[in-house]
Amino acid sequence: MDKFNYTPERLNVLSSGGGTQSNAIICLIHAGVLPKPDIIVMSDTMREASNVFTYQRDHIAPLCDEIGLEYVIIPKSDYATHDLSISPAHAPLPGYFTEMNGRKKTGYCSGKQPAFCSDKWKKEVIQRYLNQRYGEKYLTRRGVDMWIGISVDEAARRAKTTKGKWRRRYPLIELNITQPQSVKLVEDYGLPTPPRSLCWMCPNRSDDMWLWMRDNVPEDFERACLHEREIQKNWPHLWLTKYGVPLATAPISNGVTHG
Template structure:
C-alpha cells in the first residue's frame, strides 16, 4: 500500500506470507525430517534476488542461474517452443506494485477484477481508519490517489527495476 501526502509505503510481504511460507510448510509436510532441496526459478536478470534459505533443513538451488544460465526472455522463448501460453506475472488483483500499464489493462480488459481492486481499496481504507491515523490513508496506486480516479497514462520514465523487490512481492 502507498499512503497519501507522501507518507511512504507499506510493507512488502505478500510473496513471503502467501507463497514462500506456504510452499516451505508443504515441503516440510511432504519431506518430514529429510533435508529439502528447493529449486527456485530466478533468472540471470534477477540474480540479486537469489538468496540462501533461512531454514537449516532447506537448501535453495537456482537451476536457471547456474545450470541453464537463462534470462527471462530465454524462459519465455523456451515456454513458447514447448507450446505453453505466455505466463502472466503472479501478482494479486489488488497488488499495489502494478504499473500504470497493468492497472489500465485491468480496467479496460478485466473490469470485474478492476472493480474488485477498487472495492478492496475502499474496504482496506475503512478498516485502516478504525485502527490507525485517519490522515494517513492507504491507496493501491503508488501516487497515493484513489484507484478509481487516478490518471493511468503510461509512465514516462521506464522502471529500471521491473517492479522487483528482493522476492517479497510480485514474484
C-alpha cells in the same frame, strides 16, 4: 547452456509462482533439460489474477501429467496464520503505498510499506504443507531444495541464504536464462505467451499492468478497486498506487513503473 547441479539426496521441490519463470522451468523439465523434481507446489494466495490458474490448468497441468510430475495447489487459508494482518492494530502484510509520512510535491504518496505477504502467504504456507506431508523430522534430516523461478536479470531478488533445511535453488539463474528468454522459451515450446503471476491487488503492478488488467480482466480490476476501499476502512492512509487517489480514477498511463 550452463548445467544445473542436481542433488537427489535432498527433496527437490519446484515452488511455482504460476508465472512466466515457473512455466519456463516446467517446460525445461518436460523437455528433459532439467531433472524432474519430486513435486511442484504452488500456494494459492486466494487473490491470484484469474488468468494465472486458467493458464496452469489448460497448458501446464497437461505437461506435468505427461511426465508423471505431481503439481499441488494449496489454498493459503489452510496453512497461513493470518490473512491481511494479525489485527487492525497491525500494519497489513502487502507493501501498499502510504501517505502516513505525508505526500511528495507531486501529491503522490511519499513511500511504500515493507511487504511480508510473499513470505507469509507463499513461503511459509509451502513449508508447512511439506512438513505436514513428508514429516518435519524427515525433511529436517533429508533437507529440501526449493526451486524458485527467478531469472538471471532479477538475481538481486534472490534470498542470500542458500544453506540449511530449506535450501533455495534458482534453476534459471544457474542456466543463465533471462525473463525475456523465459517468455520465448515457453512460446517456442508451443504454448501461448505466459501471464505474469501477481495478486490482483498487488501494489507492485506497473501502470501498464494496471491498464492491461482494467481493459482485459475488468472483474479483477473491480475487485482491486473494492479491496482498496476495504483496506482504507482500517488503514485510511494506504493506497494501491503511488498516486494516492482511488484506483478507479488514478491517472495510470503506459510506461510508468511503481516502486
